[in-house]
Amino acid sequence: MKINVLFSNIFLDELYFTGKTVVVIDVLRATTVITTALANGAREVIPVSTLDFAMKISGDAFRSQTLLCGERNTKMVEGFNLGNSPLEYRPEVVAGKSIIFYTTNGSKSIVKAKFSKNLFACSFNNLPAIANHMTLLNEDFEIVCAGTNGMFNLEDAVCAGILISEIRKLTDNVQLSDSANASVILSTNNTKNLFNFLSATEHGKMLIENGFEDDILECAKIGTTDVIPYYVSGTMKRL
Structure with a gap:
């Protein structure tokens, strides 16, 4: 299988992903939240790319069975039920x-890749499960790093590198693009203490400033769940 990493998808059209297999990573914090929600019994997570659309579909939903969740600039949007912790x-x-679910980076990245043949969400929490599943799937795939406001961020790239390294432990049938190799190189120096690493990133520092240090500790945990969020018909469900 050939693995390619996209450090941002801001310049790509939605149709780029048509027929591809894709793994979206937003460590801080969207894909961690999606994985956690599904692991804790949520029926589905519906990612949206705009606040207006989030409000529209929430108005059409059964309110007792629906939660409007997410963040803007790290904080829960006014009127939402939950934030992005x-x-x-x-x-x-x-x-x-x-x-x-609306977030500044992660939900938008999932929606951008909605025409993928297979679309999964990866965080450190479910990284070993994703690595095992991608190895069994044995198809070329793209890793989409949600980044920050369309720009590169270190935490998603490092998570991508660790995911690739885990896959290489399971199979020799791996070819890496230059960006995938770069992710692996970046990850080799940043895996000893993930909490310290995440706390030192630009987004990590912003989260700490806004009172979300405990979120970073949660996001830094590797392999706490085997749940694999899978995109189907506009929603993320457990595979």
Whole structure:
């Protein structure tokens, strides 16, 4: 399988992803939240790319069974039920619920790749499960780093590199693009203490400034769940 990493998809058309297999990464914090919500019993997570669309579909939904969730500039949007902290998505809050989910970077990246043949969400929490699944799938795939406001960020690139390294432990049938090789190189020096690493990134520092240091600790945990979020018919569900 050939693996390519996109450090940003801002310049790509949605049709670029048609027929491709894609893994989206937004470590801080969208793909961590999606994985956590599904692991804790949410029926589905519906990623949206605009606040207006989030509000529109929430108005059409069964309110008792739907939560309007996400963030803008790290903080919960006024009028939303939950923000973008994985710690908020507890079983007693999300079990059986449909979650309409808007974030500055992660949900937009998933929507951008909606025409993919296969589309998965990866965080450190479910990284070993994703690595195992991609190895079994044995297809070329693209890793999309959500980045920050369309720009490169280090945490998503490092997560991509660690994912690739885990896959290479499971199979020799791997070819890497230059960007995939770069991700692996970046990850080799940043895996000893993921909490310290994430805390030192630009986005990590912003989260700490806004009171979300505990979120970083949660996002830094590797292999806490085997849940694989899979995009189907506009929603992320458990595979």
